[in-house]
Amino acid sequence: MSKATIYDVARVANVSIKTVSRVLNGEPKASAETRARVMEAARSLNYTPSLSARALSGSRSFLIALVSSGGVSDNAMLYFTELQMGAIQACRGGGYHLLTEYTDLGASDYGALMETLVSTLRVDGVILVPPLCDDPQLLSLLAQRGVICVRISPTQDGGTEEKWGWGVDIDNYRAAFQMTRLLMDQGHRDIGFIQGHPQHAAAAQREAGYRDALFDGGPIPERLIQPGLFTFDSGLPAARALLGQKRRPTAIFAANDSMAMAVLSVAYKMGIPVPGALSVAGIDDLPAASVVCPPLTTVRQPVMEMGAAAARFIIDRRAGQVGSYLKQIFDHSLVVRESTAPPA
Amino acid sequence: MSKATIYDVARVANVSIKTVSRVLNGEPKASAETRARVMEAARSLNYTPSLSARALSGSRSFLIALVSSGGVSDNAMLYFTELQMGAIQACRGGGYHLLTEYTDLGASDYGALMETLVSTLRVDGVILVPPLCDDPQLLSLLAQRGVICVRISPTQDGGTEEKWGWGVDIDNYRAAFQMTRLLMDQGHRDIGFIQGHPQHAAAAQREAGYRDALFDGGPIPERLIQPGLFTFDSGLPAARALLGQKRRPTAIFAANDSMAMAVLSVAYKMGIPVPGALSVAGIDDLPAASVVCPPLTTVRQPVMEMGAAAARFIIDRRAGQVGSYLKQIFDHSLVVRESTAPPA
DNA sequence: GGGCTGAATGACAGCGCTGTCCCTGATGCC
DNA sequence: GGCATCAGGGACAGCGCTGTCATTCAGCCC
Numbered sequence: 001m002s003k004a005t006i007y008d009v010a011r012v013a014n015v016s017i018k019t020v021s022r023v024l025n026g027e028p029k030a031s032a033e034t035r036a037r038v039m040e041a042a043r044s045l046n047y048t049p050s051l052s053a054r055a056l057s058g059s060r061s062f063l064i065a066l067v068s069s070g071g072v073s074d075n076a077m078l079y080f081t082e083l084q085m086g087a088i089q090a091c092r093g094g095g096y097h098l099l100t101e102y103t104d105l106g107a108s109d110y111g112a113l114m115e116t117l118v119s120t121l122r123v124d125g126v127i128l129v130p131p132l133c134d135d136p137q138l139l140s141l142l143a144q145r146g147v148i149c150v151r152i153s154p155t156q157d158g159g160t161e162e163k164w165g166w167g168v169d170i171d172n173y174r175a176a177f178q179m180t181r182l183l184m185d186q187g188h189r190d191i192g193f194i195q196g197h198p199q200h201a202a203a204a205q206r207e208a209g210y211r212d213a214l215f216d217g218g219p220i221p222e223r224l225i226q227p228g229l230f231t232f233d234s235g236l237p238a239a240r241a242l243l244g245q246k247r248r249p250t251a252i253f254a255a256n257d258s259m260a261m262a263v264l265s266v267a268y269k270m271g272i273p274v275p276g277a278l279s280v281a282g283i284d285d286l287p288a289a290s291v292v293c294p295p296l297t298t299v300r301q302p303v304m305e306m307g308a309a310a311a312r313f314i315i316d317r318r319a320g321q322v323g324s325y326l327k328q329i330f331d332h333s334l335v336v337r338e339s340t341a342p343p344a
Numbered sequence: 345m346s347k348a349t350i351y352d353v354a355r356v357a358n359v360s361i362k363t364v365s366r367v368l369n370g371e372p373k374a375s376a377e378t379r380a381r382v383m384e385a386a387r388s389l390n391y392t393p394s395l396s397a398r399a400l401s402g403s404r405s406f407l408i409a410l411v412s413s414g415g416v417s418d419n420a421m422l423y424f425t426e427l428q429m430g431a432i433q434a435c436r437g438g439g440y441h442l443l444t445e446y447t448d449l450g451a452s453d454y455g456a457l458m459e460t461l462v463s464t465l466r467v468d469g470v471i472l473v474p475p476l477c478d479d480p481q482l483l484s485l486l487a488q489r490g491v492i493c494v495r496i497s498p499t500q501d502g503g504t505e506e507k508w509g510w511g512v513d514i515d516n517y518r519a520a521f522q523m524t525r526l527l528m529d530q531g532h533r534d535i536g537f538i539q540g541h542p543q544h545a546a547a548a549q550r551e552a553g554y555r556d557a558l559f560d561g562g563p564i565p566e567r568l569i570q571p572g573l574f575t576f577d578s579g580l581p582a583a584r585a586l587l588g589q590k591r592r593p594t595a596i597f598a599a600n601d602s603m604a605m606a607v608l609s610v611a612y613k614m615g616i617p618v619p620g621a622l623s624v625a626g627i628d629d630l631p632a633a634s635v636v637c638p639p640l641t642t643v644r645q646p647v648m649e650m651g652a653a654a655a656r657f658i659i660d661r662r663a664g665q666v667g668s669y670l671k672q673i674f675d676h677s678l679v680v681r682e683s684t685a686p687p688a
Numbered sequence: 689g690g691g692c693t694g695a696a697t698g699a700c701a702g703c704g705c706t707g708t709c710c711c712t713g714a715t716g717c718c
Numbered sequence: 719g720g721c722a723t724c725a726g727g728g729a730c731a732g733c734g735c736t737g738t739c740a741t742t743c744a745g746c747c748c
Contacts, residue, residue: 053734397704
């Protein structure tokens, strides 16, 4: 019950420790019979290998770091938990474990943290969320150290995989395009838009989707488009600007849910009934989106799957498999709730 | 730049590796001069010790596991991120790292996961959130293996520390008492209450606080108290039951924010203006609480600090310090927003 | 039959630290 | 001076694995 070592297993199975190692790691050179004997011995002893020993002598640490940034209620953090759960599940399948770290780009310890991750922990890979995943300095540091890096919703100008790592995302352009069309199909024509953070790749893509859907490349009355930063607070003035106009839009599409909720909040204060006099839509499907009044029409991303794919990518790479893509695009889906309806 | 080892540092500082180890670990036997020389050598080589090697040869792994359970939008998960950030910060201070794992009590791999945590990873401690932290089987397994265990918001019948580990919490009774009194001070007398999950210790404490504040031990019209499970969905029927009564309460205090939001939602559908005709309050101060309409009056727990304290406890214990308490109680604070007002 | 190939397995040397034990020289005390 | 004491520091043996290389023994070809 204390702690069986590989020596114990070897003794019981009557083979060398190296053979035990081989069997447990699924290496080819082992007869079926030996394999069975070793497995049985391991099971009977309730053996689990020591991660530290494996890491120390081998080339893998079986550790993946998920690095977050931003404040607790920042947009990136809001689906962080979900991302993390996906990654954890994928890790479990591969004998890996997920380490979570936190840093801000501007933080003074940011370099030291990465150094620790690479040197002290020797993590097998790193998963980065925005905006960390778009920091060239960080990315090149990781690349240079040979750490596999997966970026969540990265900018597209990532260059080659060698240099920038791999990424997972949804098709932000299409998601925004479809949501805009959904509003148009309901009869809306005056559809306001609240932009996302200018440095976030997804923001531009979403805006492009909106523009193309609404005017098909033609000019758009710019009064319909207001700046935002993906945060609830940044959505407030944008919503006020949109709703304060003499000819008020009949629908507002915010580049994410946090800002869409800000629209809901401003409309509530101004006494504008939603969806009666105003339809509101967002993107992300945050847990809160289904809970606000009225429940928000939005775009759901398979965040958990994306997290799992990120971790799996690292694990597979470390196990020797080579993929060829730079970025994996996941399917999104429109979630129509009660915040949208045909204009009065 | 590749990877300096302790040998390199020893060579440069012209001492034995053991001395380097001593200096870096802050052990006493080293003259100030030697200490300085070693530190300087380590810095110049950009040396960071290997965690695996330390774990393998020493008695500490420098790893703390934070184990979560429940679904993404379960109550426990909603402040999980915050808890985690606190723990990460505390870990950083002590040279520790946070590993996150996920399991359900009912899950089949639940035992195996714990086994892995203890045997394979040899974590120095485990932080458990409800309802995991109240599972006697799990707790005794950890205790038996000598793993330090910190429970977040645990039941009180924990028994001795040896057996059950340590816990962090707020004074749920007082929080509920104060919130109820706040509503009473505003003039409310018909204050409905939605209970929390019956198996969760905090639920009973909050209810007791409400009862004592409202009727000072005397009988309470039981129509005012409706069952809930801490989830948004469970709050819906409870809210309907309360608001459907001929003599409707003028305020509803839900045992947590998720259910308070359900009240907001039901009131909205029924056309009951909040706070005009109904005041609503919760407990937790979820990120969403400030975003719903109207923003929710609630009780803020210092979740981040609680997470930090939990991690710090494990680190200190591992470093040899011994505390004496079983449970550390943190200060909460009432957050008065717009969902409460004097009755019309 | 001799030599060759290849599958199955073992011996052994670390990986980079920490724990334990031991050595050295200075200090203090009678 | 003699002896215990103690701070400061080193030698050395692992911790429990994996990588590398060597070894063994069938089977097989000419």
